[in-house]
Structure formats: structure tokens, C-alpha cells
Amino acid sequence: PTALAVLSSDALSSVAYATQEILLVLVAVGTAARWWSLPIAGAIALLLFIVISSYRQTIQAYPKGGGAYIVAKDNLGQYPGLVAAAALLTDYILTVSVSVAAGVEALSSAFPQLLAFEVPIGVVMVALITWANLRGVKESGRLFSVPTFLFIGLIALLVAVGFIKAAVVGVPPGEAFIHPTTGSETLSLFLILRAFASGCTALTGVEAISDGVPVFRPPEARNARITLTWMGVILGSMFLGITGLCYLYGAVPKAEETVVSQVARQVFGTQPPFSLLYYAVQFATALILVLAANTAFSDFPRLSFFLARDGFIPRQYANRGDRLAFSNGILTLGLFSSALIVIFQGDVNRIIPLYAIGVFTSFTLSQTGMVVRWWRRREPGWVRSIALNGLGAFATALVLVVVAVTKFATGAWAILVLIPALVWLFTRIKVHYSDVASQLSLDHSQYVPRRLKQKVVIPVGGIHRGILQALDYARSISDDATAVYVDIDTQSTEAFIERWGKWTDVPLVVVPSPTRSILEPLLDYFNAVESTCQDSVMTVIVPTFVTAKWWQNLLHNQTAFLIKSALLLQRRKVVVSVRFYLDR
Amino acid sequence: PTALAVLSSDALSSVAYATQEILLVLVAVGTAARWWSLPIAGAIALLLFIVISSYRQTIQAYPKGGGAYIVAKDNLGQYPGLVAAAALLTDYILTVSVSVAAGVEALSSAFPQLLAFEVPIGVVMVALITWANLRGVKESGRLFSVPTFLFIGLIALLVAVGFIKAAVVGVPPGEAFIHPTTGSETLSLFLILRAFASGCTALTGVEAISDGVPVFRPPEARNARITLTWMGVILGSMFLGITGLCYLYGAVPKAEETVVSQVARQVFGTQPPFSLLYYAVQFATALILVLAANTAFSDFPRLSFFLARDGFIPRQYANRGDRLAFSNGILTLGLFSSALIVIFQGDVNRIIPLYAIGVFTSFTLSQTGMVVRWWRRREPGWVRSIALNGLGAFATALVLVVVAVTKFATGAWAILVLIPALVWLFTRIKVHYSDVASQLSLDHSQYVPRRLKQKVVIPVGGIHRGILQALDYARSISDDATAVYVDIDTQSTEAFIERWGKWTDVPLVVVPSPTRSILEPLLDYFNAVESTCQDSVMTVIVPTFVTAKWWQNLLHNQTAFLIKSALLLQRRKVVVSVRFYLDR
Ligand SMILES: [K+]
Ligand SMILES: [K+]
Ligand SMILES: [K+]
Ligand SMILES: [K+]
Ligand SMILES: [K+]
Ligand SMILES: [K+]
Structure with missing residues (x-):
């Protein structure tokens, strides 16, 4: 359960923003279109089920941890591996930016006085996480698991009380009922797909467990698979529950308050002692988001170490003497992610469109790699395995296309330019290192010491x-x-x-x-x-x-x-x- | 006459802004207070007479050129010399900033399209002058004398035509008659002194001839004295003439047009061919101001060379191999003066309050040095000489106090802080160089070559x-x-x-x-x-x-x-x- 808590903070924390991103697209049509959030959430839950089933197989095949870079490089070759690496590096940076920005928004929803200081608070948070990782946080699983369990417990309580209250007492009028609006957009398939693409951020982070199999107690693969399943069930329930509550209680995305905050406020009321539960939800949300950001601070340096060791990024990320190399990765991540927070003024809604592209690119490459692997090995049961991973690859590829098309104008283009640019840079650096090695090589050297x-x-x-x-x-x-x-x-x-x-x-x-x-x-x-x-x-x-x-x-x-x-x-x-x- | 032209551009060009600075103070009371500009200009002309008489004696005593730094160091000692040096360095920087800014304003008065680009034009002008001096302008006196004579001739024509037109045809109604205003200030002795202090910028640059005696044809001292007297007469007449015209024609300082431009426009009219004379006046004014700025580009590196040779500023200003040393001085001057233009947005009225302090500090120290010199030497005629230089020292010291007090709040405080700060820095640098010399000295060294x-x-x-x-x-x-x-x-x-x-x-x-x-x-x-x-x-x-x-x-x-x-x-x-x- 500790491993569940630590490895799933990234995945579970997405509940804090995924529903809001769906609603944001829909209310551009009008508050009446909110109904569509329910089937969209259902579709995302189905997608989650497919992805989880797919990753259960990755765990079995890569009991030492199967990150997308390794799986793609092993089974698809160098270029797909590099694409996966580029996608993952941007994904890690965005995980930090989105999680911290969302954490700050959870706090400022409860304390509007903080609204004017969202950017500096976000930057200071990133700086603190960076500093803690530079110092080397002893990953005390026990301590780190508290926020996750707190978050799960409080969201479960929120969903339960919310539905019971709605059934028994009735719903207090929410924003959508008080101020029904009609927007300028019309309801179209494109718009519904866009809402779906936004909601797919709910899936970000689910790969963490399959990357981190070795931290489980033996039998590692078995325990990891069980944990992954549990995590999928919890994530799916929380996401469906929150989305349902948002619909029932008429929550509408607002600049100054998240939809989760709106719902929690209505469910727990504004009178003590129950209003304390509201503040607890907001705090737990902020905490788990910080924890999610923190996970990227071990993933990013590890991946950049592999890339540097293979000569695709500067050697500084894999110097002899690990400590400094990891510090470089940690600092790079801290710098880029806080730069994004500053550029986008800490606004989650503006950073999100960049987020899902990298994640689904790595999902697709990773699942496709698994398909190729099963095909090559033809081990017993390979047909079923290919079917499962094939379905995962197909579904995530489809979502990738949907995200790329529907989010293109609002920011996805930047990632679609960045990933190939990074791959080009990786190969240039590799070529340079090879050039240098051949210039320095002693293989055909006739060297004899000279007395100068x-x-x-x-x-x-x-x-x-x-x-x-x-x-x-x-x-x-x-x-x-x-x-x-x-x-x-x-x-x-x-x-x-x-x-x-x-x-x-x-x-x-x-x-x-x-x-x-x-x-x-x-x-x-x-x-x-x-x-x-x-x-x-x-x-x-x-x-x-x-x-x-x-x-x-x-x-x-x-x-x-x-x-x-x-x-x-x-x-x-x-x-x-x-x-x-x-x-x- | 060539020497007159080259050495007096700095002094004569002040006519372009001195009258305006007097009027600027007075119209804060109201357009009716303009009358006071006449007695104030008279007082400044008297001061000019005293200063010129005083400098005639400096020329006699220092036929090799008697800059304030040398005169003060020789006769008053190291600290007064350093104060004079600090005052002169700031003076040179401000001469460039004020002259270039005033030159740009002369142009933009004629061509209002340039108003929006005053700062970049000023910076480019300074850059061009800097570049020309780095390349090494051959000081072709003949070429450089053209703008000065053009300026003298055109201003003389302007004053003559202006007064005749006023007497014969009558005065076309100027700004002060069309829009008489009443300001918020009241006419007080302090305000009149402030206007006087502003007008004293008319005297800036008169020391140039006594600094540059060696460039005259023999007998140098005699020729320099005659030139200085002529220069004083011309400067005094132009300044009084322009001030009189401004009063007669009702010119009032405006952000978009200088008073000289207003008067010239009214005197020469807006119809060709006479309006061409108006444009000629504005061009000649801009040219002589650029020339005035240019003089500082030989004065500043020369003084910084002396200071560096004596160890008071970094050796870079007096390296072996003069060329580089002078380049450093030229670059320093260009950088600081264009920085001032940017900081004060090229507004002459805002830079001027810094200007007179340094000039009158050096005047006072230089004249006081002469008094001490006469007293020590007691050469024939020393009583009369002491009287003249004493009067000069007293008058300039009085003006220095007036300027410091009345302009304190509008910027003079900065120079009053800067000069002692520079003197402190000079002495610190000197101490360091002495320390180093003693550490490196071989005087008590027991050195024998070692076989290591x-x-x-x-x-x-x-x-x-x-x-x-x-x-x-x-x-x-x-x-x-x-x-x-x-x-x-x-x-x-x-x-x-x-x-x-x-x-x-x-x-x-x-x-x-x-x-x-x-x-x-x-x-x-x-x-x-x-x-x-x-x-x-x-x-x-x-x-x-x-x-x-x-x-x-x-x-x-x-x-x-x-x-x-x-x-x-x-x-x-x-x-x-x-x-x-x-x-x-
Ligand atoms: K997630
Ligand atoms: K996430
Ligand atoms: K992630
Ligand atoms: K002058
Ligand atoms: K001047
Ligand atoms: K000057």
C-alpha cells in the first residue's frame, strides 16, 4: 500500500483538474451542454480500463521497470525510443508545472487573498521541491503516503456525502443554476472530442507503477499488477464521482475557484465544524499535487542520465560521479517548469493543452513496442497479449490524434514542434560525440612518446x-x-x-x-x-x-x-x- | 579665428538653451513674470565679464594650458585638485548629454515628426561622435570652424532682424500674448535666484580657451587673451540679444519647441525664401551643439590620462601605448553621456540642473588657485591680479552656492553626492596602487635566482x-x-x-x-x-x-x-x- 501511495500520487492527483478541463470546453457552448460531461467521463473511464489492462502486461514483461524509453528503444529501435524520450522529458516538465499550478489554485480557491500571488507562490513551491531534491529527500514512503491516503479518503467522503445529500436533502443551487449562460460556440462533434481530449489528462501518470516495479515487495510483478489494478479502480471511481457531483451541483469553471472547490463548499457547507472538511479537501488536494510534482524530480534525472550515458544529451547529465549529474537534471527540471509557470501566469487551463500530447505519445510508443515484442517472441499466450496491447496502442494512438487536432491551436502545436526538434538535437549531439570519439581514438594510432x-x-x-x-x-x-x-x-x-x-x-x-x-x-x-x-x-x-x-x-x-x-x-x-x- | 571657432563652440552653443532655462523658472509664476528675464540676463552678462577677466589672468600664468585640475593641484594641493577633477569629469559627461539633447531638440523644433524619436536620435548621435573619435578625427580646424561662424552669423542676423522688425513692423503675437497664463508659484527672491542659477549655464564652456592656450599661434598667451575677450563679447551679445528677443516676441518654453526656434520662426516668417533662414538657424544650432559635445571627447580622455598616470583612476586610462588608453576614455564618456540621455529621456530641462554645479565648482577652485598663486609669488602687479581673480573666485563661489541651494531638489543633490564619492574613490584607488607597488618593490629585496x-x-x-x-x-x-x-x-x-x-x-x-x-x-x-x-x-x-x-x-x-x-x-x-x- 505504501508503493501504491507513492507511485500513484501523479495519477490520482489528476482528479483535481481533469473534470474542470472537460467542463471548460463545454460551457463555451452554454451551461446546458454540461450534460455531455457524463458520457465523456464514461468514455475516459473506459480508456483508463484499456490502458491499465495494457500496462499490466508491460509489468509482466519488464519486471525491472519498463519506462516508455526503454520499451520503445528495445522493441521499435533508436528513433521511436528518442521520440518517446523527448515526449517523456516534456511530460515531466509539464507534470511539475501543471501539478504545482493546480495545487496553488486549490489553495487560492479556499483563500482568495492568495489569488494575486499565484505565480510567485508557484515559483517558490517549485524552488522548494527542487531544493529538497538537490539535498536528496530520503524517499520516506510512509510519510509520503499520508497525503495520498488523505486525498483518497476525503474525495471518497466528498463523493459519498455529495450523492447522499443530493438524494436526501436536495441540491443547493450552484453556479450553473444561478447564472445559466449561453456561449458563442455551437455543440459539434469537434467540440465534444475537444472536451474528451481535455479530460484525457485524467490518465496522465498511470504509467508510474509500471516504471517502478522494482520498488515493490516480492513477488514484484504480481504485487505491482495488483496495485495497478487497484489504482485504476480508485482513479476511475474518483474521476467519475467528481464529474457526477460537478454535474449535479452545477459547478462551472471560474478563474478564481476550481470546480472541485465549488462542489466541496456546497457539499460540506460554510458552517463549522463541517466547513473544516472543505478546507481539508483543498489542503489534501494541494498536498497530493505537490507530491505528484515531486515524482517527476526522480523520473527526469533518471531518464536524462540514460540519455546522456547513451550520448544523446550533454554528458553533464551522466558525469562520472552520479550526484552532480542528478543535480543537473533536477535543476534543469526546476528551471523549465518554473519558467512555464511564469510564462502561463500559473493558469492551469493554459498549460494543460500542452500536457496530454507528450503523455499519449509515450503511451502509444510503449504499447506499440509491447505488441512488437509479443510478435517477435511468440511466447505462450502471445495472441491474447498482442490483442490487449494492440487495443491499448490503438486507443492511445487515436486519442493522441484527437488531442493533437482538437488542441492544436491552443498549444499542442508547440509540443508537436518541440518533440521532433528535440529528437533532431539528440541525434546531432550523438553525432558530435561520435565524431569526437573517432578523433580521439587510439585504434589506428602510431603513437610513440616524444621528447619535446x-x-x-x-x-x-x-x-x-x-x-x-x-x-x-x-x-x-x-x-x-x-x-x-x-x-x-x-x-x-x-x-x-x-x-x-x-x-x-x-x-x-x-x-x-x-x-x-x-x-x-x-x-x-x-x-x-x-x-x-x-x-x-x-x-x-x-x-x-x-x-x-x-x-x-x-x-x-x-x-x-x-x-x-x-x-x-x-x-x-x-x-x-x-x-x-x-x-x- | 580658427582657434576661436574650435575652442568656443562649447561656450557659444550654450545660447541655444540658457535663455529657455531662465524662462522655464519664471513662467511657473506666470507669463507676466517674464520681464525678470531681462535683469537676470544682465546679471549673468556681468558675471560673464568677471569670469572672462579672471581667466585672462590664468592664460597669462599658464601659457601651457591651465585646466582646473592642474591649477587647483598646483596651488591648492591634492584634495582640491581631485575635487576639481571629479567636477570636470562630470562636467564633460554632462556637456555631451546636454549639448546632444539640445541639438536634437533644435532639430525636432523644426521637424516635429522627429519628436517621438528624440532619445534614439540622441543616442545614435553620441554613438557617431564616439565612433569618429575612436577612429581619430583629425581636428581639421578649418572644417570645424564653419558651424561656429555660421551659428554666430545667423544668430547675429536673427537678433538684428528681430529688433528692427519689432521696431518697424511691430511684433507678431507670440505664445505669451496669445495664451497668458498664471502658474502656481509665487514670485520670490528664491525663485528669481533659481532662474538666475538656471541661466548661469550660459557660462559653461568659457574655460576652454584658457585650457587650450598651446594651440594658438605665437605669441600664444597674447592671442589667447584676445580671443577670450572676443569670445566673451560675442557670447554676451548673443545671450542678451536672444533673451531680449524672447521677451519682445513673447516666447514661452514648450515641450515641443525651443524658445530660439519660436523666435526665429516669428522673425523670419513661415514663407519661403525667408523661412529658409529659420531652418538654417535650427541646423546651425544643432551643428554647433554637436561640435560642443565633440570637444568633451578630447578633454575627457586627456584628463583621465593625467588622473590614471597619477594613479587615481584605473591604469586602463593611461596604458603604455596611448591609443588604447584614449579609446577607453572616449568609450567611457560615450557610455555615460548616452546613459544620461536615456535616463532623462533626452529632455534638456531635466539634465540641466545637474550641469552647472560641476562647472562652477571647477571655476571656483581654478580662480582660488590663482589667488593663492599670486599671493605666494608676489610678482609685480600681484595686488591687481589677486583682486581680479579674487573677485572671480568670490563671484563663482557665490553662484555655486546659489545653484546648489536653488537646484538642490531638482537634481543638483546628485552631483553634490557624486563629487565627494568620486574623490573618495580616487584616493582609494591611489592607496591600492601604492600598496601594490610596495608589495612588488625590489628595493629591499634579497632576490637570487632559484633553480626550482x-x-x-x-x-x-x-x-x-x-x-x-x-x-x-x-x-x-x-x-x-x-x-x-x-x-x-x-x-x-x-x-x-x-x-x-x-x-x-x-x-x-x-x-x-x-x-x-x-x-x-x-x-x-x-x-x-x-x-x-x-x-x-x-x-x-x-x-x-x-x-x-x-x-x-x-x-x-x-x-x-x-x-x-x-x-x-x-x-x-x-x-x-x-x-x-x-x-x-
Ligand atoms: K491521472
Ligand atoms: K498527472
Ligand atoms: K506525468
Ligand atoms: K557658455
Ligand atoms: K556649454
Ligand atoms: K563644458
Whole structure:
């Protein structure tokens, strides 16, 4: 049951927004069209049943956890795998954005004073979850299961009391009865499909259990399958119950209050002590949504680790030494998801259209992968298995098309552009890493260690402790060290040469500068020296100050900086900063 | 006369805005208060006479050019010199901002279509002047004198025609007669002083001739004095003439048109061919103002060169190799002056209150310096000289107080804060440079060249061409080179050790990492090696990739970057990047 609680928070929490998304589309026609939410919810429940049956088979086939990336890559090949990966990465980001935004809306429905601060509250929530994951939350299942059970219990209570109250006492007049409206849209098949597509967000997150089979107690696969079934039953009941209540009580989507909040307020009333139950529902909703967001913070870094290990995204996500690699994933997720919250002003209704595309893409690829797998293996019972997964693949593909078409204009286009763009980027990165590997490869190398001689050049602009230290260093790496000085005016050059001879026997070359420029004559000299290097390598030693305070750096090192910047673009010369530390 | 033209553009161009600033204060009382502009202009002309007489003596005493910084430093000491320098630097910046903004307003008075683009036009003008000075305008005096003579001629024509027309034909009704207004302020001594303080911007720039004595033909001092007197007469006449015309023709400051433009429009009429003279006046005004701004672009870098040479501002302003140093001054001036134009939305009336403070501070310090100088030297005629400069010092100090008090609230406070802040900064920088010089000094140094041995350490994460190149480099600087590898998992470490032995005989040290961190064990190892360095120096060679395209860099070098960043904070270790160039 703990595994149920932790792995199903993402799936169950969708109840907080799925019904509202259906109603939002319908009331554009008019409050009278609300009736359609009932058959639509029924269809979604049926879809849920199909998907759950399909995933029960994935659990059996992948007892070590079958994420869509692995299943698609294993059975369909590299490109479908990458499409699934791109879909999953966007899905994880959107899970955080949608869940946190919905959590904030659950709170601000109860406390309208928070309405003006939804965006900052959402960003702070993401920041806190990010921080907790960077620190490394010990996934204390027991603690994390409390919000889930609280949520299930309170929603069950809400649905039960709601229906009983409606039957016995009658329904207090809700928004739809007080202010019936007629919208500008007309009821069409397209609109009903759009409402259905919106409601399909109810299914987001159901894949979590099949991804996380190894966390179950043995026999893992069996326990996971039982849990998945239970989760499907609970999710379906809660979703149907909430949708029914919303219809009965006349809840209508409003900017300032969610439909769940409206229903809970009417069912539990506004008088203590029962109104406390209303606040409990809102709190539990916000809590489970935060928990749902939190699950993405382990999924995202894990997937990006696999992708980076395979060379499809930057190595930073899979560095040797896991800790830093996971931190990069966590930070990336936190940044993108809070950016979405800011861009969409924390409005769930505006982020949702982006959400379902990625989820159903991964569902479809994952189920199709399973079909191919059964076909290839032909293990006993493969016909039944193909039928089940085939039905799942077909249904989710159909929904994917419906979502893509009906939600295209309101945001789905962005994901339809993003996923191929990401796949292209993945392959470009992979190509680059392969290129590098072949350039670095020793496979056909004739390498024999070489005894190179050092030619050392030290540009100097004066003579002081810092310079002498650099000269000592130069002598330590080679006997062939030369200092070079740019002659800007004859008088100071003569004085300098004399002083030089007093302090050191490192040979000094003075180069003229007709244009009074420092840099050009130095670079010319470096190139001249380099052209004499056959069996030797040239090192330029740049004496550099390290100031005691950072701002003092603005007062020094300009010539050193210019020399180093210019040499950065030149091959073969090695540049060494010998640092002199200033104490004040 | 060429010298007159070039050196007096700053002073003469003030005519374009000084009268307007007086009227702006007065019409806050009402259009009837305009009469006061006449006695105020008279007082300013008297002040001009005093200041000119005073500067004639500066020319005599400093035939090589007596800027306020030099005069104040010579005669009053370091701090007054620095105050003068701070005042002058702000003055130069404001000269550019005010002149360019006023030039743009002269144009947009004639072409109201430009009104909406005043800020971008002003910024582009500053950018062009900056660019021309960076390229190095050959100060072709002859070419530069055209706008000045054009401006003098056209203003003289305007004043002459204006007064004759008023006497003969009568005055066409101006703004003050059509729409007489009564403002909310009452006429008080404070307000009249405020109007006077605003008008004192007419004196800004008169010091230029005494700063630039050496450019005159011999006998320089004599020619400069004659020119200064002429300039004073011309400036005084133009200023009085314009102020008189503004009174006669009833010009009133308006956001969309300058008073000079209003008067010129009325005097020359709106019918061709005479209206062409109106456009000529506006163009000539804009041109001389741009020229005035341009003068600051030689003054600012010159002063900042002196200040940098003396160690009061960063050395970048006085690098060996003048060209770059002057470029830094030019860029600094361009940046600050265009920033002011943006901040004040190109509105001359809002920038002006900042302007006069710096100018009169430098006037006062310069004249006071002259008084002290005469007193110390007691050359023949010193009593008369002290009297003249004393009067100048007293008058300008009085005006400084008046400006500071009456303009305090509208912006002068900023300069009154800024000047001491700059002086503080100058002295802090000077202290730092002195500290550094003593830390670097060889005066009491017992230096003898040391033969240091090299201990070289190369952190490696694999073995490939880039690593082998780094190993060759390491061997070229020392026989004591060791590679170090962090053991993250035993299996790959064993494989690595075997591969290592096949390719190189550089000793390899494997360090364990219980926390799976890469960086910490490396740093620990470096420190362990360093602690064994007695007569040797330690060099860490970091193999680094240089990618073919910049974005590819995001895909590499993270460990190298981390190592280098961590070592940046550690003394005594020298870090060398040996770069391996990738071609794709
Ligand atoms: K769900
Ligand atoms: K979800
Ligand atoms: K999800
Ligand atoms: K002036
Ligand atoms: K001026
Ligand atoms: K000036």
C-alpha cells in the first residue's frame, strides 16, 4: 500500500483538474451542454480500463521497470525510443508545472487573498521541491503516503456525502443554476472530442507503477499488477464521482475557484465544524499535487542520465560521479517548469493543452513496442497479449490524434514542434560525440612518446617581484627561456634594460613598436619564435596578479588579459599564468 | 579665428538653451513674470565679464594650458585638485548629454515628426561622435570652424532682424500674448535666484580657451587673451540679444519647441525664401551643439590620462601605448553621456540642473588657485591680479552656492553626492596602487635566482589522443610527471590501468572515491603532492578540448573546468591547459 501511495500520487492527483478541463470546453457552448460531461467521463473511464489492462502486461514483461524509453528503444529501435524520450522529458516538465499550478489554485480557491500571488507562490513551491531534491529527500514512503491516503479518503467522503445529500436533502443551487449562460460556440462533434481530449489528462501518470516495479515487495510483478489494478479502480471511481457531483451541483469553471472547490463548499457547507472538511479537501488536494510534482524530480534525472550515458544529451547529465549529474537534471527540471509557470501566469487551463500530447505519445510508443515484442517472441499466450496491447496502442494512438487536432491551436502545436526538434538535437549531439570519439581514438594510432624541448617566452612590462617569480618558474621548465619587452619610448626602454641586467640573467629581447601598440609586436614575436620550433613546443608565461579583493582586479591585468585572449585563438602555443598574490 | 571657432563652440552653443532655462523658472509664476528675464540676463552678462577677466589672468600664468585640475593641484594641493577633477569629469559627461539633447531638440523644433524619436536620435548621435573619435578625427580646424561662424552669423542676423522688425513692423503675437497664463508659484527672491542659477549655464564652456592656450599661434598667451575677450563679447551679445528677443516676441518654453526656434520662426516668417533662414538657424544650432559635445571627447580622455598616470583612476586610462588608453576614455564618456540621455529621456530641462554645479565648482577652485598663486609669488602687479581673480573666485563661489541651494531638489543633490564619492574613490584607488607597488618593490629585496624542480601532475579520466598529447607536454617540462585517476568503479578502473600501461610509461596513481565525487579526491591528491614540494614547484596539467564550434563546448570540459575553477583559488599551484583541437 505504501508503493501504491507513492507511485500513484501523479495519477490520482489528476482528479483535481481533469473534470474542470472537460467542463471548460463545454460551457463555451452554454451551461446546458454540461450534460455531455457524463458520457465523456464514461468514455475516459473506459480508456483508463484499456490502458491499465495494457500496462499490466508491460509489468509482466519488464519486471525491472519498463519506462516508455526503454520499451520503445528495445522493441521499435533508436528513433521511436528518442521520440518517446523527448515526449517523456516534456511530460515531466509539464507534470511539475501543471501539478504545482493546480495545487496553488486549490489553495487560492479556499483563500482568495492568495489569488494575486499565484505565480510567485508557484515559483517558490517549485524552488522548494527542487531544493529538497538537490539535498536528496530520503524517499520516506510512509510519510509520503499520508497525503495520498488523505486525498483518497476525503474525495471518497466528498463523493459519498455529495450523492447522499443530493438524494436526501436536495441540491443547493450552484453556479450553473444561478447564472445559466449561453456561449458563442455551437455543440459539434469537434467540440465534444475537444472536451474528451481535455479530460484525457485524467490518465496522465498511470504509467508510474509500471516504471517502478522494482520498488515493490516480492513477488514484484504480481504485487505491482495488483496495485495497478487497484489504482485504476480508485482513479476511475474518483474521476467519475467528481464529474457526477460537478454535474449535479452545477459547478462551472471560474478563474478564481476550481470546480472541485465549488462542489466541496456546497457539499460540506460554510458552517463549522463541517466547513473544516472543505478546507481539508483543498489542503489534501494541494498536498497530493505537490507530491505528484515531486515524482517527476526522480523520473527526469533518471531518464536524462540514460540519455546522456547513451550520448544523446550533454554528458553533464551522466558525469562520472552520479550526484552532480542528478543535480543537473533536477535543476534543469526546476528551471523549465518554473519558467512555464511564469510564462502561463500559473493558469492551469493554459498549460494543460500542452500536457496530454507528450503523455499519449509515450503511451502509444510503449504499447506499440509491447505488441512488437509479443510478435517477435511468440511466447505462450502471445495472441491474447498482442490483442490487449494492440487495443491499448490503438486507443492511445487515436486519442493522441484527437488531442493533437482538437488542441492544436491552443498549444499542442508547440509540443508537436518541440518533440521532433528535440529528437533532431539528440541525434546531432550523438553525432558530435561520435565524431569526437573517432578523433580521439587510439585504434589506428602510431603513437610513440616524444621528447619535446621547451622554448619559453615571457612577455614583461617592467621588473618587480611578480616578474622575478615568473622567471624562476620559466627556468624550472626549460633552459631556453627568453623575456620580451615592447619598446614604446627609447628613454624608459634604456632604463629598463639596465635594471633588467642587475636582477636576472634571463635573456631579454626588445621589440620595437612603431604604432605604440603593445599587443601586435608581442604576437609577431611569438609567431617568429614558434616558426623555429621543430622538435620543441612553445610556452608563453604570462605573469599575472591575483588581487586581494575582486574589484581590484579591474585595476590590473589588462595587458595580461589581452595577451591571453589573443593566444586563446592560436593553436600549438601553451599559455601559463604564473600568479603573484597581492595581500592588499 | 580658427582657434576661436574650435575652442568656443562649447561656450557659444550654450545660447541655444540658457535663455529657455531662465524662462522655464519664471513662467511657473506666470507669463507676466517674464520681464525678470531681462535683469537676470544682465546679471549673468556681468558675471560673464568677471569670469572672462579672471581667466585672462590664468592664460597669462599658464601659457601651457591651465585646466582646473592642474591649477587647483598646483596651488591648492591634492584634495582640491581631485575635487576639481571629479567636477570636470562630470562636467564633460554632462556637456555631451546636454549639448546632444539640445541639438536634437533644435532639430525636432523644426521637424516635429522627429519628436517621438528624440532619445534614439540622441543616442545614435553620441554613438557617431564616439565612433569618429575612436577612429581619430583629425581636428581639421578649418572644417570645424564653419558651424561656429555660421551659428554666430545667423544668430547675429536673427537678433538684428528681430529688433528692427519689432521696431518697424511691430511684433507678431507670440505664445505669451496669445495664451497668458498664471502658474502656481509665487514670485520670490528664491525663485528669481533659481532662474538666475538656471541661466548661469550660459557660462559653461568659457574655460576652454584658457585650457587650450598651446594651440594658438605665437605669441600664444597674447592671442589667447584676445580671443577670450572676443569670445566673451560675442557670447554676451548673443545671450542678451536672444533673451531680449524672447521677451519682445513673447516666447514661452514648450515641450515641443525651443524658445530660439519660436523666435526665429516669428522673425523670419513661415514663407519661403525667408523661412529658409529659420531652418538654417535650427541646423546651425544643432551643428554647433554637436561640435560642443565633440570637444568633451578630447578633454575627457586627456584628463583621465593625467588622473590614471597619477594613479587615481584605473591604469586602463593611461596604458603604455596611448591609443588604447584614449579609446577607453572616449568609450567611457560615450557610455555615460548616452546613459544620461536615456535616463532623462533626452529632455534638456531635466539634465540641466545637474550641469552647472560641476562647472562652477571647477571655476571656483581654478580662480582660488590663482589667488593663492599670486599671493605666494608676489610678482609685480600681484595686488591687481589677486583682486581680479579674487573677485572671480568670490563671484563663482557665490553662484555655486546659489545653484546648489536653488537646484538642490531638482537634481543638483546628485552631483553634490557624486563629487565627494568620486574623490573618495580616487584616493582609494591611489592607496591600492601604492600598496601594490610596495608589495612588488625590489628595493629591499634579497632576490637570487632559484633553480626550482618541477613536480607535474596530470588528472586523467581516460586515455586518448588528447591525453597522450598532454603527457608529451608534461614530459617536456619535467621528468617528474605523474598521472592521477579517480576510481569510481573497480571494473572500469582495472580496464583503464591495463590500457594505460599499453600506451605510456608515465606513472599512474589511482585514488579512491568513496563518495563517487571526482573533484574532492583529486584536490586532496594535489594537496598531498604539494606538501612534499620543498625546492620544487607544482604544475597541474589539465588536458582540455577546443571544440570546432562554440556550442559544442557545452558538451565537454566540465571536469576540466571544475578542476581549473577549484585550483584558481589555491595558491602556489600553477595550472596549465594543454589544448587538443577538435576539427568537427
Ligand atoms: K491521472
Ligand atoms: K498527472
Ligand atoms: K506525468
Ligand atoms: K557658455
Ligand atoms: K556649454
Ligand atoms: K563644458
